[in-house]
Amino acid sequence: MKAVVVHQAGDSSVLKVTQIAKPQVKSGWSLVKIMGFGINRSEIFTRQGLSPSVTFPRILGIECVGVIEETTDEQRLSVGQKIISIMGEMGRDFDGSYAEYVLLPNEQIYPVSTTLDWKTLATIPETYYTAFGAYQNLKITSHDRILVRGGASGVGTAFVKLVKAKFSDVKVYASVRNTAKKAQLLDAGYDDLVSDDNGVLKTDVTFTKILELVGPATIKDSLGHLQEDGMICSCGQLGRKWYLEEFDPIMELKNNVYLTTFYSGNVSQKKIQKMLTYIEQEQVDVRPERVFDLETIQKAHDYLESDVAFGKVIVLN
Ligand SMILES: NC(=O)c1ccc[n+]([C@@H]2O[C@H](COP(=O)([O-])OP(=O)(O)OC[C@H]3O[C@@H](n4cnc5c(N)ncnc54)[C@H](OP(=O)(O)O)[C@@H]3O)[C@@H](O)[C@H]2O)c1
Numbered sequence: 001m002k003a004v005v006v007h008q009a010g011d012s013s014v015l016k017v018t019q020i021a022k023p024q025v026k027s028g029w030s031l032v033k034i035m036g037f038g039i040n041r042s043e044i045f046t047r048q049g050l051s052p053s054v055t056f057p058r059i060l061g062i063e064c065v066g067v068i069e070e071t072t073d074e075q076r077l078s079v080g081q082k083i084i085s086i087m088g089e090m091g092r093d094f095d096g097s098y099a100e101y102v103l104l105p106n107e108q109i110y111p112v113s114t115t116l117d118w119k120t121l122a123t124i125p126e127t128y129y130t131a132f133g134a135y136q137n138l139k140i141t142s143h144d145r146i147l148v149r150g151g152a153s154g155v156g157t158a159f160v161k162l163v164k165a166k167f168s169d170v171k172v173y174a175s176v177r178n179t180a181k182k183a184q185l186l187d188a189g190y191d192d193l194v195s196d197d198n199g200v201l202k203t204d205v206t207f208t209k210i211l212e213l214v215g216p217a218t219i220k221d222s223l224g225h226l227q228e229d230g231m232i233c234s235c236g237q238l239g240r241k242w243y244l245e246e247f248d249p250i251m252e253l254k255n256n257v258y259l260t261t262f263y264s265g266n267v268s269q270k271k272i273q274k275m276l277t278y279i280e281q282e283q284v285d286v287r288p289e290r291v292f293d294l295e296t297i298q299k300a301h302d303y304l305e306s307d308v309a310f311g312k313v314i315v316l317n
Helices: 043-047 118-123 126-136 153-165 182-188 219-222 269-281 293-306
Strands: 002-006 016-019 029-038 061-070 082-086 102-104 145-149 171-176 192-197 205-212 226-234 257-259 288-291 313-316
Touching: 002 293, 016 153, 029 118, 043 293, 061 102, 061 118, 061 126, 082 126, 102 269, 118 126, 118 257, 118 313, 126 153, 126 269, 145 153, 145 293, 153 171, 153 182, 171 182, 205 219, 219 226, 288 293
Parallel strands: 145 171, 145 205, 171 192, 205 226, 226 257, 288 313
Antiparallel strands: 002 016, 029 061, 029 102, 029 313, 061 082
């Protein structure tokens, strides 16, 4: 089979398309024929050698959509069954999805029932799963006014599409560090932009719900823009700060507001199916920004690392 093998850390040129043997099925694992997958920033970090637990050679890729080719779990999985897989140690502890086939532990293979085409399905896994989890935890209603802090991110743009598909009248604002991507952000569904000046929102507007993707670096500032009884879901760390310091819950949340999160490692077949059903029923505008194939995967990484990157980048086999 064709696979992209990384032998040592480096720039995108270390992503080598190679012919290798198809993995052999072993007890507790099944073989998946990969139809497509999204490229994630975490794979760029791993490729650069910034994931200390990952050793090379390794096939990267933390998610995929495809069909069962061979299985050791005939009760739950059948040959030809459509599946999604995300998270676990795929592409980290064991070889991942940058290939034509991947061998996966049965417990992280989620059968799905959907009529979505492969291009749409490949755009969904990790990014939409996170956005949908946040959407649910924020208990969005038609009465909300929402801010997405870190609005230009993949999770942010997926979130606004999920909201707008059901609640087209709800106003959703994107916080941005610069307005260079304004046209793309409005096209994604945002109503307006709010300028984020070094962690300070430049607006007097207040919100009922905030999706905090910049994370601990800006939560306190975001809380200052949350209305009484409002809710904030902090599930990103774009601000590159992982922990809250000097956070007095009583004083910071004194306005009767609620702080929640969503963790995409908290994954189940039921939740994945619920998301897919929502996307189909509400006709969510899921589309990739760029589509590549295995042969052009270096270009896919280069694009995602560039200043013009926007939205979801996928590979189709
Ligand atoms: N909770 C979970 O389980 C989970 C799952 C998936 C992802 N995440 C997290 O969610 C966040 C978003 O992930 P993603 O993959 O969607 O990111 P992404 O698409 O890589 O987002 C990158 C974009 O975010 C914007 N950005 C970066 N730093 C910013 C800042 N300080 N303030 C405002 N905007 C900023 C940048 O746009 P501009 O350059 O145009 O400003 C950049 O293009 C990440 O922190 C990721 O780790 C969490």
